[in-house]
Amino acid sequence: xxxxxxxxxxxxxxxxxxxxxxxxxxxxxxxxxxxxxxxxxxxxxxxxxxxxxxxxxxxxxxxxxxxxxxxxxxxxxxxxxxxxxxxxxxxxxxxxxxxxxxxxxxxxxxxxxxxxxxxxxxxxxxxxxxxxxxxxxxxxxxxxxxxxxxxxxxxxxxxxxxxxxxxx
Amino acid sequence: xxxxxxxxxxxxxxxxxxxxxxxxxxxxxxxxxxxxxxxxxxxxxxxxxxxxxxxxxxxxxxxxxxxxxxxxxxxxxxxxxxxxxxxxxxxxxxxxxxxxxxxxxxxxxxxxxxxxxxxxxxxxxxxxxxxxxxxxxxxxxxxxxxxxxxxxxxxxxxxxxxxxxxxxxxxxxxxxxxxxxxxxxxxxxxxxxxxxxxxxxxxxxxxxxxxxxxxxxxxxxxxxxxxxxxxxxxxxxxxxxxxxxxxxxxxxxxxxxxxxxxxxxxxxxxxxxxxxxxxxxxxxxxxxxxxxxxxxxxxxxxxxxxxxxxxxxxxxxxxxxxxxxxxxxxxxxxxxxxxxxxxxxxxxxxxxxxxxxxxxxxxxxxxxxxxxxxxxxxxxxxxxxxxxxxxxxxxxxxxxx
Amino acid sequence: xxxxxxxxxxxxxxxxxxxxxxxxxxxxxxxxxxxxxxxxxxxxxxxxxxxxxxxxxxxxxxxxxxxxxxxxxxxxxxxxxxxxxxxxxxxxxxxxxxxxxx
Numbered sequence: 001x002x003x004x005x006x007x008x009x010x011x012x013x014x015x016x017x018x019x020x021x022x023x024x025x026x027x028x029x030x031x032x033x034x035x036x037x038x039x040x041x042x043x044x045x046x047x048x049x050x051x052x053x054x055x056x057x058x059x060x061x062x063x064x065x066x067x068x069x070x071x072x073x074x075x076x077x078x079x080x081x082x083x084x085x086x087x088x089x090x091x092x093x094x095x096x097x098x099x100x101x102x103x104x105x106x107x108x109x110x111x112x113x114x115x116x117x118x119x120x121x122x123x124x125x126x127x128x129x130x131x132x133x134x135x136x137x138x139x140x141x142x143x144x145x146x147x148x149x150x151x152x153x154x155x156x157x158x159x160x161x162x163x164x165x166x167x168x
Numbered sequence: 169x170x171x172x173x174x175x176x177x178x179x180x181x182x183x184x185x186x187x188x189x190x191x192x193x194x195x196x197x198x199x200x201x202x203x204x205x206x207x208x209x210x211x212x213x214x215x216x217x218x219x220x221x222x223x224x225x226x227x228x229x230x231x232x233x234x235x236x237x238x239x240x241x242x243x244x245x246x247x248x249x250x251x252x253x254x255x256x257x258x259x260x261x262x263x264x265x266x267x268x269x270x271x272x273x274x275x276x277x278x279x280x281x282x283x284x285x286x287x288x289x290x291x292x293x294x295x296x297x298x299x300x301x302x303x304x305x306x307x308x309x310x311x312x313x314x315x316x317x318x319x320x321x322x323x324x325x326x327x328x329x330x331x332x333x334x335x336x337x338x339x340x341x342x343x344x345x346x347x348x349x350x351x352x353x354x355x356x357x358x359x360x361x362x363x364x365x366x367x368x369x370x371x372x373x374x375x376x377x378x379x380x381x382x383x384x385x386x387x388x389x390x391x392x393x394x395x396x397x398x399x400x401x402x403x404x405x406x407x408x409x410x411x412x413x414x415x416x417x418x419x420x421x422x423x424x425x426x427x428x429x430x431x432x433x434x435x436x437x438x439x440x441x442x443x444x445x446x447x448x449x450x451x452x453x454x455x456x457x458x459x460x461x462x463x464x465x466x467x468x469x470x471x472x473x474x475x476x477x478x479x480x481x482x483x484x485x486x487x488x489x490x491x492x493x494x495x496x497x498x499x500x501x502x503x504x505x506x507x508x509x510x511x512x513x514x515x516x517x518x519x520x521x522x523x524x525x526x527x528x529x530x531x532x533x534x535x536x537x538x539x540x541x542x543x544x545x546x547x548x549x550x551x552x553x554x555x556x557x558x559x560x561x562x563x564x565x566x567x568x569x
Numbered sequence: 570x571x572x573x574x575x576x577x578x579x580x581x582x583x584x585x586x587x588x589x590x591x592x593x594x595x596x597x598x599x600x601x602x603x604x605x606x607x608x609x610x611x612x613x614x615x616x617x618x619x620x621x622x623x624x625x626x627x628x629x630x631x632x633x634x635x636x637x638x639x640x641x642x643x644x645x646x647x648x649x650x651x652x653x654x655x656x657x658x659x660x661x662x663x664x665x666x667x668x669x670x671x
Contacts, residue, residue: 065312
């Protein structure tokens, strides 16, 4: 058991535990904060995969913006759902069985595929970031998805402001 | 490398040799050195805050034509310790119905998120915590963690006013992140890397001279991000009874207070690193201790500007703050980024550094001039509108009499 | 050495938990949280395969960048719709928002 394996197991346990608390927590704000913990665990996993750039972007975008947006939405819709009563629907056991089947199927697939364990050599992360930036703006790279994503974000920005706008 | 010219690395090498003699593996040595270094840095930062509080109170006092603290010790330098003792001995009152875990975590997270930034700052050419190659993004990311701490504090206090205060703070903070990130992109663009070490090493001409508008926007948004005057609506006692930290007493409130001062100083540090050239100066590469001295002087200067701004400007209203952000700072920083990209590419081939800097400076000046002209037009139109309305009301009153 | 299958199993677990959250929770915002967990599981998968099979090819990270953008856009619009529906119907339980206007 090397140190990295121990760190990985602890991080995975924290992430999965927080995710379970997200979907089973009684109060919405607690669920939102457990979501923050789960996202943090995912950021640590990214850093272990030597994608440090994505670890920082995960904290910046998901925790710093999306999680705060979720918390705001929980606060703004608080009056009716005062966190009473069961938070899951009547037939939650069906959903649990389905989720367990999906998990079992995926695990069987993963183990039977027999992926190898050794790591191919990787260039240093500065080169990866430079290559990522270049790939996103090269016409024979991924310029078109980049531009489409930008237009989609603009549409989301305008659309969400229009939908949630309240005329006084 | 003697002790005089590079004390930190000297001590680090000596520790490493000692640990190797004891028989520790290289991994364990690196781990112990990181823990010791991190501990010293964090403790040093917290102790430094006591000096900062005294410095600020004296200068604000002088701006307001009074002396500032001068009773406790010569020139009042022990005033901060007296305040600390008072805060340590206050009673912790937890409000009824407060969410215990969140209530206690929030002040700790607030300070922790600021101390995280100290890990990546290059103090001299050889001593820094870690050289992240996404350092600039890291600074913005931990600002988001601080916002989370404020929401936790506001919600767990079980108090309507604290919650409202927390919302207003977070709305202000996330709004001002947008021009901050855009203005942070300008040094990244000019130096070609997001690592703070690389940005310092690339500043043969300080970026405050080649991109002064970016420095100005970064300073304004930093002051707004910290929540200091003139952007301190959210913690003003007269408005909403003190904001998100009204239910905190004793050391927990002290933690929020320390976090705010430390965040202001850390913003001054980042400003120095990005725009004033960090530890650069004559002879700083051979003798790192000189680099540290230059760095400290530049920091004191930047923090002095922060204090001057605090002492002289009146507070913004919340709608004025939001107007300033979305109608002025964001378009200007977007335009600045586009213009700097084009100009930097055009002058890229020129080997003369000063000439390149001059062109960028001219581009900045053009944008600043355009912005002031446009804003002046808007202000003139608004003043005319208000004058006409006042005229109309005077006529109506006269006709009624 | 951490085998690739460990990362994939963690991602599969996260995905199933997110799936349970989407299918079984009443509150519309809780359903969104489940969707975010699923998207994070997908990103772990992408980066793990990129690292273990071909780190020289940049397709993996580009895909992750697009997933970040798509997730941000989707949750912004989705929460705007939820808040707007809350103002009209005074409820955020997904089952009770079942009538179009008129």
